[in-house]
Amino acid sequence: MPSYKSPGVYVEEVEAGSRPIEGVGTAVAAFVGLAAAGPYNAPTLVTNWSQFTSTFGDFIEGSYLAHAVYGYFLNGGGTCYVVRVGGTGDEPAPPAAVPAPASAAGKRGKAALPAGPRAALGGFQVAALEGTGEGISVEVANAPGDSPAEDAFTLNVKRGDRVEETWEVSAKRSQRNYVVTLVRERSRLVLVEDAGPAQALARPENQTVELPPAPAPAVPAVPVSASPGDYIGSADERTGFAGLETIDEITMLAVPDLMSAYQQGALDAEGVKAVQLAMIAHCELMGNRVAIIDPLPGLSPQRVKEWRMVGAGYDSKYAALYYPWIKVADPAAPNQMKFIPPSGAMAGVWARNDASRGVHKAPANEVVRGAVDLAVHLTKGEQDLLNPNGVNCIRAFPGRGIRVWGARTLSSDPAWRYLNVRRLFNYIEDSILIGTQWVVFEPNDEALWARIRRTISAFLVNEWRRGALFGLTPDEAFYVKCDRETNPAEGIDAGEVVCEIGIAPVKPAEFVIFRLAQFSGGTSLVNE
DSSP, X not given: OOOOOSSSOOOOOOOOSSOOOOOOOOOEEEEEEOOSSSOBSOOEEEOSHHHHHHHHOSOOTTOOHHHHHHHHHHTTOOEEEEEEOSOOSOSOOOOOOOOOOHHHHHHHOOOSOOSSOOEEXXXXXXXXXXXXXXXXXXXXXXXXXXXXXXTEEEXXXXXXXEEXXXXXXXXXXXXXXXXXXXXXHXXXXXXXXXXXXXXXXXXXXXXXXXXXXXXXXXXXXXXXXXXXXXXXXXXXXXXXXXXXXXXXXXXXXXXXHHHHHHHTTSXXXXXHHHHHHHHHHHHHHHSSOEEEEOOOTTOOHHHHHHIIIIIIOOOBTTEEEEESOEXXXXXXXXXXXXXXXXXXXXHHHHHHHHHHTOTTSOSOSOBOTTOOEESSOOOHHHHHHHGGGTEEEEEEETTTEEEEOOOBOBOSOGGGOBHHHHHXXXXXXXXXXXXXXXXXXSOOSHXXXXXXXXXXXXHHHHHXXXXXXXXXXXXXXXXXXXSTTTSOHHHHHTTOOOOEEEEOBXXXXXXXXXXXXXXXXXXXXXXX
């Protein structure tokens, strides 16, 4: 207490009796795999696709990492960590990433003309973008009789005799429609570059210039495949996904390039199993994250059941398996499709579900964005075979698109059957853990126990109101016990505070049953 020596008015700040618990984030993914560029074994925070490409490069052959991260953001993911494996950082610089298809090039921006042939257009140079093909020309045209400004002109981009793009542009840098800036931002076919001194730029004469076809983009070599030890890594050396132990906010773990290594013959089925078992062990050790497991490629429903039950045999409440693979447009090969592992898209679905409904809602009956087809079209009978064994199916429904149609963990324990229950517990445990750090070193007495009960009860009441807990009243939904019974004298002497918490999580309506009966029409009413 302060000591007051003279008369006056004094103001004191006091600590609140209890502090509110704030919910932690539930949708932060971690992806481990092979990339075209970027640091090795350094978990890097990525919040959008542009950040990923600027650090790790674009799509490359022989890797599913970029596809997984792209699918994550496309399906609603907001934040993730990326770990590049497969090297030590001493290797020579990898080849450049495959450029995006021409249809997306304008959206990402272009800083300079691509290497290769180009054509002169007055004081400017023009070149066709990679992947646009042959027959591209640029036309400068003004309608006879008009009196355009000295710097203004019409720019048409043609493919053969057909005009594909047209803009009203200016040769002056100060204008908003300056030809170099406007074409760089909007064109899907060409780039324009300033080729003359600042005072020499002028409107080009009316003309048509044929553009030589751009050279085909070079496809980088397949990256060096990583061994099981590279994926798993070491917590001490901060490598692989074991190095993610230092990042508490991660809640999902995916290693999509296990499948590319398997397809290339760098890993066999036992090698894949070893890494996936290590993923599960990592998530169980951390206690706040779930591993998203990809099945081996090319498995039929019967074979994936055998692989799940016999070949792999995983049993964990900290893992989920999705089947089958999904087909997406392949940006590394324009106008072609590609089958990819589902883990990246599923992590995005989890994130979208958490943002729109909450972690207590099962991340199922959700559309898989970007999926144009499935490797296997499952029937209801086939899902009847897989669902009880913890294989979450992705199915195509007429008029409803491709949807996630399962929300189970790989646990044999019925109490942890549903994925949303496991993730809800993770969320509540982490929120309480972080939100009660103020308790440490407080006087261990009845007053402290009461403050703990009030703090945790207030948090759980909010979760009950959001629909995360089952029960008509808070008393039915949870209990918080922190008193002399949980804190006997010997525990107090040992410096322990024990608080017992019980919650009733909501379970998903996995089987919706309507019972219909036939009855005779007509009723009689008796007035009393």
